Structures are given as C-alpha cells and as structure tokens.
Amino acid sequence: MIRAMAAVLLVGLIMVVQVTVVNRLPLPGGGGPDLVLLGVVVFALARGAVGGAAIGFAMGFGTDVLPPAAHVMGQYALVFCLVGFMVGRAAERAPGSSAVAVIVAVMLAPVMSAGVGGLLGDPRADWRTLAALWPSLVMYNLALAALIFWVVSRFSRERRRRAAVPTGAYPVRRHV
Amino acid sequence: MRDTRRARLILGLLLAVALVLITVDHRQRGDSLFDPVRAVGASLFGVAERAGTGVARPVGDFIDTFTSAPESKRRIEVLRAENARLRRELTAHSLDRERSAELTRMLGLSGLGGYRVVAAQVIARRGVPGFEDAVEIDAGTGDGVKPEMTVLNGDGLVGRVVHTAPASATVVLLTDPASSAGARVEGSNEIGLITGLGPVAEGRLVRFRLLDAAAPLTAGRRIVSFGSQHGMPYAPGVPLGTIQRVEATPGELTRVAYARPFVDFNALDVVGVVVQAPQRDPRDAMLPKPPAAAARADSVTPPHRTSPPASPSPVPSSTARGAREGGRGQPGATRARPVRVQRPQARSRPNGAHGRPSGVRHPASGRRPSSARARPGGAVARPDGAAARPGGGGRARSTKDHAARDGDQHRPAGRRDHPTKIREHTARASGGGERGHRRSRSDELERSHAAAPGGSVERLRGVAFGALRSGVSKGSRAAAPGGAGAGGPERFRGVVVGVFRRGVPGWLGGDGSGGSGAGAAPGCGGRGDRVGSCSWGGGVELSRGSGAGRVVGVVRGAWRGGREDMKA
Known part of the structure; x- marks a missing residue:
C-alpha cells in the first residue's frame, strides 16, 4: 500500500518535474530527456509486462491530461502503454538484456509518438521535425537512462553484497 | 502461459481504452467529452506545477546564472562599451552645442564690428603653473593667421596672437601681465591701457590705467579696445570689460581702475582671430546692450568732455583729428612700437577732450589724413596742419620762452589745481567755441603750463613706454608730469599722432635733450631734424633724418609747427 502510494507520488512528481523543470531547461539540440518515458521503462523493468502496461497507460494518460496539453487525449497513453508492455515483456523473457530493451524503447518511443500523431493527422508530427529532433531526444534519454541504471544497479548490488558478507567474507569467524 | 494471456488481455484492454480515448477525443475536438477530465487534471x-515552478525557478535561475555567465559577461562588455560610447557622444554633443552657441555669438559679435574672423578653438593652455597666460589655438598660418592679430570671442577681446605655426597659433591673453592693450571708455574718448594682472587675479580682473587722470571714471562704465594701427595687434571697438573699481591714486599721473573682462578667461573655447579689421572703428557698437549707467555717462560727458566745441580752430582740430583718427580708421601703433609722444603744449588742451570733438566736426579732413601722407613708419601728417604751421611754428617758439618764464610761477600751484583750470578752459571752449576765444584760451593754458620740462622726462618715459609696450600708440593719449620731480603739475598730455617704426626703441629716453630750449623734452632736437614746436611742452616729433621715416607725433593741440617737416 505504501509502495503503491509512493509509486503514485513518484509518478506525479516525475510528470510535474518534467513540465516545470526539464522542459524549460535551455538545453542544446532542442530536445531534452523524457523523464516520463524513463519512468515507464524503469517501472516496466521492475514490474513486468502487465505492470508496465498499466503504469505506461497511467502515466501516458496523466501526460495527456497534464495542463499544457494540446494533443488528442490518449495518444501518450497508447504509446507509453505499448512501451511499458514491451519493456516489461522483454525483462520477463530475457532478464539479462534489459539494457537492450531500454535502448530500443528509448529509440522507438519518439518514433511511435510521432507515428500516432501522424496517423491522427496531427500537422505537427512531421517526419522532418522528428528527424531533426530525434537524435538529441535519444541521446538525452540514453544518457539519463544510463545514469538511472547505474544508480539503481549500484544500490541493488550493494544490498546484495551486504547480504552476502556474513557468509563469504568472514569464513574464519564462521568456523570459529 | 496464463500469465502471458492475462498480460495480453490487459494490454489489449488498455490499448483499446487508449484508442477509444483517442477516437472520442479526436472526433469531438470541439467540445470533447474529456473536457471535464482535462479540467480536473488541470x-x-x-x-502541483505552480508549486514545482516555485521551487524550480530559483534553481533554474541559479543554473541560468552559470550557463549564461559567459554570454552575460560578453553582453556586459558590449553594453559597457556601448554605454561609454553613448556617454562620450552625449558629452561631445553637448560640447558641440556649446561650441556652436559660442561660435554663433562670436560670429555675431564680429559681424557687429565688421571684422573678418577666422574661427578657432583653444587646444591648450598655459596658465597657473607659469607666469604667462597664453593659449594655443588650432588655427595657424594655413588659415591666414599671422602674429599680432586680435583674438576675440563672443564676449569680447581675448588677446593677441604672438606666434604662429602652420596649424596652430599662440595667443597671449589679455590677462597676461606682460600684455596690455589700448582701451577706450565707452561713450567717450578717454583712453587708457588695459594690463593683465596675471594668475593672481585668476582672470577676473584687469588693470585699466586711464591716461587722463582728470577724466571722470566710475565703476560700471564699460571699455572697448581702442585699436592699434592697422588693427594689429588690437582691432578697435572690441568689448573689453566693465570697470569694477576705481582706485584713488593721488599724485599719480594716471588713474587706475580695475575692470572685469567680458570674457571668461577660465573657460575659453571658441575664439576668433581677426584677420581683417573693419574699415571703420565700430566704436561702441559691439558692446552688449547698454546699461543705464552707460547712458547716463554718455549724457553727462558731452558738456565738458565729448561735446564738440562750436568752432574748431585749425590747431585743435588737427590734433583732434589725430586722436580721432587713431580711434577710428587707423588705430594707433602696435605695442612695442616706440611712440614718440610729444609733449603737448599747454595750449593743447590738457585733458584732450576738446580737440577731439572738433575732429568730429571735420570728418572730411579728419578721416585718415595719415593714409595719404603717412610714411612707411606710420608717421602721421596732419592735413590742415600746413595752414596752421607758419603761424604756429613761430608762435610756438615765441611762446616757449614765455612759457618757460611762467613755468616757475605756475609750478607751485600743485597738480590739483591744474585739472581744475583745464576744466574751466574746457567749459569755456565748449561753450563759446570761436576761434579767437580758443586761441586766447590756449595761450592761457600755454602760459599756465609753462615749466621746465626737464624733470618730466623720466615720468614721460615711463608712461610712454608703457604705452608703447601696450600697443597704444597712435591716437593714444599721453601725459607726463610737468615740473622737476614728481608731484608737480601735469605738464602735458596729448594724443599720439604717429608712431615710430617698429624696432627703434628707446628713442624717447635717448634724445630727449637739446631741443629747442625745451631741455629734455622728448623728441625735440637731437634727432637732427627740425622740430616744429618743440617748445617746452609740445614736443613732437619727427623724424626724417636720423630716425628716418618714422616719426611720431604727439600731442594734441600743442604743436603747431613742423608739420611740414614731418611730411617732407
């Protein structure tokens, strides 16, 4: 319950930070990291396909509803739902290749968003715009994803190592 | 497997929901069903966004500070440079405006006087650290500026040019202690010298030495330049200043006053060099609007100073013409030019006021008589002198003894009563004005002035040299004490009618002796030429002999003979 509430708060925080801070940073290249996407990816990695899909849908829907929104409602819900499901499924099927899944998701997400927009006849979803923007979006997202993964793996590994200490690190004492 | 199916189911469901959302929203774009949802979300x-922004903005600004620091620095540099440039331009602009105004005023003034001027700007100044008061202007020989030219600005006389370079010139200011200029009191013909007081006075005062100690001089009267010969170094009629204070100088030959120059010598900027003096002396035309005092002075003076006597007798008129001429067309000699000041005889009106008016009466004869006859050195011949001479010469000679005889009697009277007497005569002359009357008066004066002039030479020399140095010469009035030693009555005074050639200094002291019994009367004898009336007081001068071509004259009214000699 607490974890669920923390997750909800975290989601809200991520979305707010995305629109209030990240999108306003004058970053070179025109693009910027997409915290919401990365949040969905991380959640999906942790929760699997179903959880990923649900979280993706929820965060996408939140993104659709979030005030500065001028796109068709459900667009990001659809995209993030798919992303969450795929990443979660990949994590379930091939736990060792989560990095690849993340990279693919990060690279595909903008294309999917643009694709959905294009299908809906959004005049702003232009291939040329996407081509200009896509590299920077991918680079920022990958960099941020790498950072997140490093942090997460560090913490989790440390916890694991600490758990291992009593058994492996002090054999003498154990024998004594 | 179950798990997978469930997952697929859920995914399909979610996707379906999303598609439904999209469809619904897309199809009802105008008034979407989801507006309430959006509203709630909003x-x-x-x-949350407001709060987030509130938290994030300082952070963002902080980050901005760093990210934009180089850019800001560059912009600050750029802005600072621009600011400096604008400030400079603003200063230059206001400076230009001031200069323009000054230039306009200067041109207006010189236009008033009919001068041709070359505008220049002060580029350097020598002042307090040294003793001289001089400025450098940015006009030189290339602009037609030559040494000994008058420099003025919108307010009045500034000084004169002493050295010139191709593109610059050195101007000695009026306030320089070594500079002096002839000056004339507004509305009258009283003349004197303006001498600078140097840094002590901080350019605020100059000394005005009125040559005629008996002339009325009150604070508030204004003075203009008297002018030098050919307008160099001082053009006539340029406003000089206002008399601030008159010193009581008992026992002195001249009266000393202090005048405040019109020009602010501490803030000189745009000046004009007079390259051509006007044909006619502008007189008082260039003075700023006349204050009440001046008007009063004018109205007062005529009766006994300026008003023309009814009948000009040849003698006075000739001298008067000389004076007049000096003031008008041909200003007196330049400074540093020795002037031979002849001692005016008693006959000459001691205070010189009466003769002048007669000159006014005879403008035709009075107008630049010297131009025709002047010798290279600036000797002045008086046109109608010839008529007067024959009689005058003899008379002068005859009166000489007479005068000498009477001199002793008169001397004890002291200098005080002398002016008084003169004034009486003057009054009488202006009132009556017939020739006979005049002559008798002049005889009387002659008699009353008769004195051995020996002692007066020194004094005369002083005065005369002062005048010479100052550029007052032709047309200037000169005066010298009579009697032996100081304290005696004034022996003579007169108007210089000619000027020695430049570069012949010291004649005054050197050949003062020997003349026709006049003892040391300057200019008499000694020069090898005949002197018409070097009787005791009326010295004069001339020169064709040793002095070759320069002569000088003197005195108003006193001298009757020898004009031809001068001429010839």
Missing part, C-alpha cells in the same frame, strides 16, 4: 496538476 486543477490538480496546475497546483
């Missing part, structure tokens, strides 16, 4: 997230 209110919810709006609060």
Whole structure:
C-alpha cells in the first residue's frame, strides 16, 4: 500500500518535474530527456509486462491530461502503454538484456509518438521535425537512462553484497 | 502461459481504452467529452506545477546564472562599451552645442564690428603653473593667421596672437601681465591701457590705467579696445570689460581702475582671430546692450568732455583729428612700437577732450589724413596742419620762452589745481567755441603750463613706454608730469599722432635733450631734424633724418609747427 502510494507520488512528481523543470531547461539540440518515458521503462523493468502496461497507460494518460496539453487525449497513453508492455515483456523473457530493451524503447518511443500523431493527422508530427529532433531526444534519454541504471544497479548490488558478507567474507569467524 | 494471456488481455484492454480515448477525443475536438477530465487534471496538476515552478525557478535561475555567465559577461562588455560610447557622444554633443552657441555669438559679435574672423578653438593652455597666460589655438598660418592679430570671442577681446605655426597659433591673453592693450571708455574718448594682472587675479580682473587722470571714471562704465594701427595687434571697438573699481591714486599721473573682462578667461573655447579689421572703428557698437549707467555717462560727458566745441580752430582740430583718427580708421601703433609722444603744449588742451570733438566736426579732413601722407613708419601728417604751421611754428617758439618764464610761477600751484583750470578752459571752449576765444584760451593754458620740462622726462618715459609696450600708440593719449620731480603739475598730455617704426626703441629716453630750449623734452632736437614746436611742452616729433621715416607725433593741440617737416 505504501509502495503503491509512493509509486503514485513518484509518478506525479516525475510528470510535474518534467513540465516545470526539464522542459524549460535551455538545453542544446532542442530536445531534452523524457523523464516520463524513463519512468515507464524503469517501472516496466521492475514490474513486468502487465505492470508496465498499466503504469505506461497511467502515466501516458496523466501526460495527456497534464495542463499544457494540446494533443488528442490518449495518444501518450497508447504509446507509453505499448512501451511499458514491451519493456516489461522483454525483462520477463530475457532478464539479462534489459539494457537492450531500454535502448530500443528509448529509440522507438519518439518514433511511435510521432507515428500516432501522424496517423491522427496531427500537422505537427512531421517526419522532418522528428528527424531533426530525434537524435538529441535519444541521446538525452540514453544518457539519463544510463545514469538511472547505474544508480539503481549500484544500490541493488550493494544490498546484495551486504547480504552476502556474513557468509563469504568472514569464513574464519564462521568456523570459529 | 496464463500469465502471458492475462498480460495480453490487459494490454489489449488498455490499448483499446487508449484508442477509444483517442477516437472520442479526436472526433469531438470541439467540445470533447474529456473536457471535464482535462479540467480536473488541470486543477490538480496546475497546483502541483505552480508549486514545482516555485521551487524550480530559483534553481533554474541559479543554473541560468552559470550557463549564461559567459554570454552575460560578453553582453556586459558590449553594453559597457556601448554605454561609454553613448556617454562620450552625449558629452561631445553637448560640447558641440556649446561650441556652436559660442561660435554663433562670436560670429555675431564680429559681424557687429565688421571684422573678418577666422574661427578657432583653444587646444591648450598655459596658465597657473607659469607666469604667462597664453593659449594655443588650432588655427595657424594655413588659415591666414599671422602674429599680432586680435583674438576675440563672443564676449569680447581675448588677446593677441604672438606666434604662429602652420596649424596652430599662440595667443597671449589679455590677462597676461606682460600684455596690455589700448582701451577706450565707452561713450567717450578717454583712453587708457588695459594690463593683465596675471594668475593672481585668476582672470577676473584687469588693470585699466586711464591716461587722463582728470577724466571722470566710475565703476560700471564699460571699455572697448581702442585699436592699434592697422588693427594689429588690437582691432578697435572690441568689448573689453566693465570697470569694477576705481582706485584713488593721488599724485599719480594716471588713474587706475580695475575692470572685469567680458570674457571668461577660465573657460575659453571658441575664439576668433581677426584677420581683417573693419574699415571703420565700430566704436561702441559691439558692446552688449547698454546699461543705464552707460547712458547716463554718455549724457553727462558731452558738456565738458565729448561735446564738440562750436568752432574748431585749425590747431585743435588737427590734433583732434589725430586722436580721432587713431580711434577710428587707423588705430594707433602696435605695442612695442616706440611712440614718440610729444609733449603737448599747454595750449593743447590738457585733458584732450576738446580737440577731439572738433575732429568730429571735420570728418572730411579728419578721416585718415595719415593714409595719404603717412610714411612707411606710420608717421602721421596732419592735413590742415600746413595752414596752421607758419603761424604756429613761430608762435610756438615765441611762446616757449614765455612759457618757460611762467613755468616757475605756475609750478607751485600743485597738480590739483591744474585739472581744475583745464576744466574751466574746457567749459569755456565748449561753450563759446570761436576761434579767437580758443586761441586766447590756449595761450592761457600755454602760459599756465609753462615749466621746465626737464624733470618730466623720466615720468614721460615711463608712461610712454608703457604705452608703447601696450600697443597704444597712435591716437593714444599721453601725459607726463610737468615740473622737476614728481608731484608737480601735469605738464602735458596729448594724443599720439604717429608712431615710430617698429624696432627703434628707446628713442624717447635717448634724445630727449637739446631741443629747442625745451631741455629734455622728448623728441625735440637731437634727432637732427627740425622740430616744429618743440617748445617746452609740445614736443613732437619727427623724424626724417636720423630716425628716418618714422616719426611720431604727439600731442594734441600743442604743436603747431613742423608739420611740414614731418611730411617732407
């Protein structure tokens, strides 16, 4: 319950930070990291396909509803739902290749968003715009994803190592 | 497997929902069913966003500070440079405006006087650290500026040019202690010298030495330049200043006053060099609007100073013409030019006021008589002198003894009563004005002035040299004490009618002796030429002999003979 509430708060925080801070940073290249996407990816990695899909849908829907929104409602819900499901499924099927899944998701997400927009006849979803923007979006997202993964793996590994200490690190004492 | 199916189911469901959302929203773009949802989201997230922004903005600004620091620095540099440039331009602009105004005023003034001027700007100044008061202007020989030219600005006389370079010139200011200029009191013909007082006075005062100690001089009267010969170094009629204070100088030959120059010598900027003096002396035309005092002075003076006597007798008129001429067309000699000041005889009106008016009466004869006859050195011949001479010469000679005889009697009277007497005569002359009357008066004066002039030479020399140095010469009035030693009555005074050639200094002291019994009367004898009336007081001068071509004259009224000699 607490974890669920923390997750909800975290989601809200991520979305707010995305629109209030990240999108306003004058970053070179025109693009910027997409915290919401990365949040969905991380959640999906942790929760699997179903959880990923649900979280993706929820965060996408939140993104659709979030005030500065001028796109068709459900667009990001659809995209993030798919992303969450795929990443979660990949994590379930091939736990060792989560990095690849993340990279693919990060690279595909903008294309999917643009694709959905294009299908809906959004005049702003232009291939040329996407081509200009896509590299920077991918680079920022990958960099941020790498950072997140490093942090997460560090913490989790440390916890694991600490758990291992009593058994492996002090054999003498154990024998004594 | 179950798990997978469930997952697929859920995914399909979610995707279906999303598609439904999209469809619905897309199809009802105008008034979507989801507007309430958006509204709720907006209110919810709006609060959060506001809070987030509130937290994030300082951070963002902080980050901005760093990210934009180089850019800001560059911009600061650029802005600072631009600011400096604008400030400079502003200063230059206001400076230009001031200069323009000054230039306009200067041109207006010189236009008033009919001068041709070359505008220049002061580029350097020598002042307090040294003793001289001089400025450098940015006009030189290339602009037609030559040494000994008058420099003025919109307010009045500034000084004169002493050295010139191709593109610059050195101007000695009026306030320089070594500079002096002839000056004339506004509305009258009283003349004197303006001498600078140097840094002590901080350019605020100059000394005005009125040559006629008996002339009325009050604070508030204004003075203009008297002018030098050919307008160099001082053009006539340029406003000089206002008399601030008159010193009581008992026992002195001249009266000393202090005048405040019109020009602010501490803030000189745009000046004009007079390259051509006007044909006619502008007189008082260039003075700023006349204050009440001046008007009063004018109205007062005529009766006994300026008003023309009814009948000009040849003698006075000739001298008067000389004076007049000096003031008008041909200003007196330049400074540093020795002037031979002849001692005016008693006959000459001691205070010189009466003769002048007669000159006014005879403008035709009075107008630049010297131009025709002047010798290279600036000797002045008086046109109608010839007529007067024959009689005058003899008379002068005859009166000489007479005068000498009477001199002793008169001397004890002291200098005080002398002016008084003169004034009486003057009054009488202006009132009556017939020739006979005049002559008798002049005889009387002659008699009353008769004195051995020996002692007066020194004094005369002083005065005369002062005048010479100052550029007052032709047309200037000169005076010398009579009697032996100081304290005696004034022996003579007169108007210089000619000027020695430049570069012949010291004649005054050197050949003062020997003349026709006049003892040391300057200019008499000694020069090898005949002197018409070097009787005791009326010395004069001439020169064709040793002095070759320069002569000088003197005195108003006193001298009757020898004009031809001068001429010839």
